[in-house]
Amino acid sequence: MRRSIQLLSGTGAIVTGLLCDMRERHLEDFETIWQGTLRLTDQADRDWRWNYKLQQADQAVRYEAYAIEVDSLTQGLMWLETQWHRSQLPQRDRLVYVEALAVAPWNRRLLEDPPYLRGVGRTLLLWARQRSLELGYDGRVGLHALPGSEGFYRRNQMAEYGPDSDKEGLIYFEYSLIRG
Structure with a gap:
């Protein structure tokens, strides 16, 4: 999958990027460019194993891994699970579960x-x-x-359902269905 996307630079200029399936080059950017800064600044996702996530996406149909790149540099990564998760609402409908989402340190x-x-x-x-x-x-x-990113999900209008004792007390967020 490859889709052209538009983002904004820090100064407000429109920048064209690419949303695509995650590949080895994206892992290399995480490990060689992002990770040092993430560790120095003690970010919660500093030790995430994106190589494992990509391996799972390559081997199991229920996982998908994506990257955003601009000028051939990885700007964001996401790992999804698409078959086993259900809504925490009473209806228990199927949903796409975001296992991991991270943006490059310079975009935080x-x-x-x-x-x-x-x-x-x-x-x-x-x-x-x-x-x-x-x-x-x-x-x-x-x-x-993750602690510290809750505000991002609130700003993106995801409903908040409180801490989940099964997930180390992390706050659960969910988009409910889109009505046509």
Whole structure:
């Protein structure tokens, strides 16, 4: 999968990028360019094993892994599970579950203000919603937010359902169905 996308630079200029299936080059960018800064700044996702996530996406049909790149540099990564998760609402409808979503350190407002690019995380989140529509799940998407990223999901109008004791107390967020 390859789709042209538009993001905003930190100065507000429109930048064209690519949303695509994750590949080895994206892992290399994470390990050689992102990870040092993530560790130095003690980010919660500093030790995520994207190589494992890509391996799962390559081997199991229920996993999908995506990247956003601009000028051949990885700007964001996302790993989805598409078959086994259900809504935490009483209806228990199927949904796309965001296992992991990360943007490059230079695109995080807490680390770089203004960020190099704006909209990377939102674009990935919207792609998860699009995948949900494509799979017949009516746009339902769920995830557990890392501490410090809850505000991002609130700003993106995901409903908040509180801490989940089964997921180390992480706050659960969900997009419910899109009505036509």
